Amino acid sequence: MDGLLQQKTAIVIGGATGIGEAISKRLAHDGARVIVQGMPEEPVDDVVLEIRQASGLAESLIGDIAEPECAQLAVEKCEREFHCLDICVLNPDRIHFTEKLGEFDCDHFHSILRAIVCSAFYTMHTVLPYLARTKGVMIAVLSRGALDGSPLAGPYAAGHAAVRAMMMTAAVEYAQEPVRTVNLLLGANHDIFRHSEHAEGLRETMRAATPLGRLVSPQEVAAVVSSLSSDNASFLTGTDVVLDGGLSIAVGQPGEHVHHSVPMTDLRLLHP
Numbered sequence: 062m063d064g065l066l067q068q069k070t071a072i073v074i075g076g077a078t079g080i081g082e083a084i085s086k087r088l089a090h091d092g093a094r095v096i097v098q099g100m101p102e103e104p105v106d107d108v109v110l111e112i113r114q115a116s117g118l119a120e121s122l123i124g125d126i127a128e129p130e131c132a133q134l135a136v137e138k139c140e141r142e143f144h145c146l147d148i149c150v151l152n153p154d155r156i157h158f159t160e161k162l163g164e165f166d167c168d169h170f171h172s173i174l175r176a177i178v179c180s181a182f183y184t185m186h187t188v189l190p191y192l193a194r195t196k197g198v199m200i201a202v203l204s205r206g207a208l209d210g211s212p213l214a215g216p217y218a219a220g221h222a223a224v225r226a227m228m229m230t231a232a233v234e235y236a237q238e239p240v241r242t243v244n245l246l247l248g249a250n251h252d253i254f255r256h257s258e259h260a261e262g263l264r265e266t267m268r269a270a271t272p273l274g275r276l277v278s279p280q281e282v283a284a285v286v287s288s289l290s291s292d293n294a295s296f297l298t299g300t301d302v303v304l305d306g307g308l309s310i311a312v313g314q315p316g317e318h319v320h321h322s323v324p325m326t327d328l329r330l331l332h333p
Contacts, residue, residue, distance in 0.1 A: 064091035065291040070143040072096045072135050074126050074184055075152035077103040078332045079252040080202060080279045084150055086328055087283035088290065089117030094143045098122040098135055104332045111331065118143075127180040132187035139191070146191045148290045151184060151201040153177040153224060159213040159263065170216050177220030185227060193238035198290050201228050202282065205246040205305050213263070225301070232299030241298035243289050248305025249276045272307030280328045 066088060076085040077099030089095045089112045097112075097119055099105035105121045112119040120142050124131040139146045154176040160166070185199070192199060204211060206218035207225045225244050232242040249267035268276055285304055288294060303309055 065287060065293065066148070067092035069147040069290075070094045070096075070139055070145050071148035071150065071290070072098060072122075072139060072146065072188070073150045073152065074098050074135075074180065075154070076150070077105045077108050079330075080247075080250065080282050081152040082108055082330055082332045083279035083283035083328060084152060084202070084286050085119070086112060086115075086117075086330070087280070087287050088148070088150075089119055090115070090328065091287045091291075093148065093290075094118040096120050096122050096135060096139055096142075098124070098126055098131075100125060108332065125180075126184060127175050129183045129187070132183045135184075136187055136191050145195055146188065147195045147197045149184065149188045149192060149197070149199045150286060150290070151181050151199065151224065153181060153201075153203065153221065154217075161213065162215045165216060173216045173220055177217070178223045181224040181227060185231060189231060189235055189240060192240045193235060196239055198241040198243070198294075199228065199231065200286055200289055201225065201242070201244050202286065203244055203246050205248050205303060205309065207244070207246060208301070229299055236298070239298070241295070243294070243297055244301045245282070245285060245289065246301050246303045246305070247277060247282065248303075248308035250282065251276055251279055267308070270308060271305065272310075275306065277304055277306060279330055283328065 071088045071093045073081060073085045073095060075081040076097040085095050085097045085108055097105055097108050101123055105123050109119040109121045120138060122135050122138055126132055136146060201224050203221040203225055204218060206214060207221035211218035228242045228244050249271050264276060
């Protein structure tokens with residue numbers, strides 16, 4: 062494969078399903094060698110096989126990234142298989158539970174912080190020194206709720222806000238190397254609320270509030286991640302890129318009046 066990311070090596074944290082799968086496949090399509098990380102119950106090996114069948118280079122890493130040892134294994138695998146690390150994509154956990162803050166289960170709250178904040182910290186703690194060697198880049202794919210909260214998903218928004226703050230901090234601390242860090246903040250997307258029993262209704266509410274009148278596709282997110290990871294974005298760091306179809310500035314439900322269609326792509330996803 063040839064493209065923007067030729068001769069670069071990437072780790073995709075949460076890279077086996079949904080948006081993560083799209084990112085793993087797009088980076089490989091654009092020339093990167095990819096380490097796909099996911100939990101044991103996720104189709105990590107399947108995604109790696111599909112990348113290889115499309116003539117890409119990929120390896121799997123199955124484990125819980127909220128454990129410090131897993132992040133270290135990811136870096137060691139990069140070094141062993143591909144001899145360098147240029148790109149790290151953080152794709153934190155999405156929304157499983159939807160409740161008001163006063164009704165949110167405390168055990169669920171702690172599991173969310175572990176899955177989102179701990180996994181991001183351990184990854185950054187381990188990966189940043191390696192990225193410094195290659196003048197690499199770290200991209201965090203987050204919810205735009207990291208900026209101003211998210212009704213019925215407050216703990217998730219808080220977790221993503223914490224990751225955003227660490228990314229901003231790293232942009233300054235590692236600017237001399239330089240390591241770039243960019244937050245990609247998503248509005249209505251196909252991954253959001255996917256484990257919630259209220260998923261369809263919540264997605265429809267967000268779609269109606271989005272001026273473009275639809276959800277962003279995983280393939281569109283992946284294309285932006287690839288571009289941000291490339292040398293074309295070499296002066297972009299310590300900032301937010303908002304991919305929300307105009308949701309940030311919308312009033313009312315403008316998406317109700319839009320005839321919308323999703324751009325066609327040849328990037329096939331098998332694990333939504």
